[in-house]
Amino acid sequence: MSSADKNLSVFATSELPDVSHRRFAILVAEWNTEVTEALYKGAYQTLLQYGAKAENIVRGNVPGSYELTLGAQWFALRDDIDAVIALGCVIQGETKHNDYINHAVAQGLTTVSLKTSKPVIFGVLTPNDQQQALDRAGGKHGNKGDEAAITAIKMLGLQKQVYTKF
Numbered sequence: 095m096s097s098a099d100k101n102l103s104v105f106a107t108s109e110l111p112d113v114s115h116r117r118f119a120i121l122v123a124e125w126n127t128e129v130t131e132a133l134y135k136g137a138y139q140t141l142l143q144y145g146a147k148a149e150n151i152v153r154g155n156v157p158g159s160y161e162l163t164l165g166a167q168w169f170a171l172r173d174d175i176d177a178v179i180a181l182g183c184v185i186q187g188e189t190k191h192n193d194y195i196n197h198a199v200a201q202g203l204t205t206v207s208l209k210t211s212k213p214v215i216f217g218v219l220t221p222n223d224q225q226q227a228l229d230r231a232g233g234k235h236g237n238k239g240d241e242a243a244i245t246a247i248k249m250l251g252l253q254k255q256v257y258t259k260f
């Protein structure tokens with residue numbers, strides 16, 4: 095289902111776990127900051143709305159989305175971080191540069207998540223233009239930052255369920 099068919103900020107909030115004790119890192123890429131700051135605001139406020147505490151949320155900035163992978167690894171390897179949310183916006187340009195970045199970031203964040211066994215959430219917009227980005231950062235299609243925060247919370251709930259033995 096594409097974003098055009100759903101609002102990214104409409105999600106099931108039933109049965110969300112208690113995350114008042116959980117610690118989150120939010121990484122923000124510094125390219126397209128009008129968009130990435132809106133994503134960060136959405137993610138941060140959503141974490142607070144659903145029970146996370148401000149003192150348990152740390153923010154880190156990276157130069158561009160390509161650097162989200164190493165930033166995510168640094169945070170995920172900390173024993174006092176439970177989940178990482180990576181936020182960026184890679185707008186298609188004249189060349190294939192965006193393709194290389196997007197694939198590297200998607201694969202890199204997945205690798206970090208699997209290596210650390212921690213949720214590392216892909217909150218990176220890959221739009222064709224600025225308007226598509228704005229539409230997904232608090233515009234008509236909602237906010238992928240909200241979605242990324244909910245995804246982190248849900249994955250921590252699954253993690254607790256899986257590791258709660260019979």
Ligand SMILES: Nc1c(NC[C@H](O)[C@H](O)[C@H](O)CO)[nH]c(=O)[nH]c1=O
Nearest residue numbers: 123125157158159160182183184185
């Ligand atoms: N064009 C965009 C970039 N480019 C920069 C790269 O992410 C990276 O920082 C650089 O290649 C050095 O390693 N980054 C974005 O986040 N968004 C873009 O649209």
Ligand SMILES: CC(=O)[C@@H](O)COP(=O)(O)O
Nearest residue numbers: 185187188189190191192
């Ligand atoms: C995704 C990018 O780095 C992009 O801004 C580069 O633009 P271009 O492909 O026109 O050089």
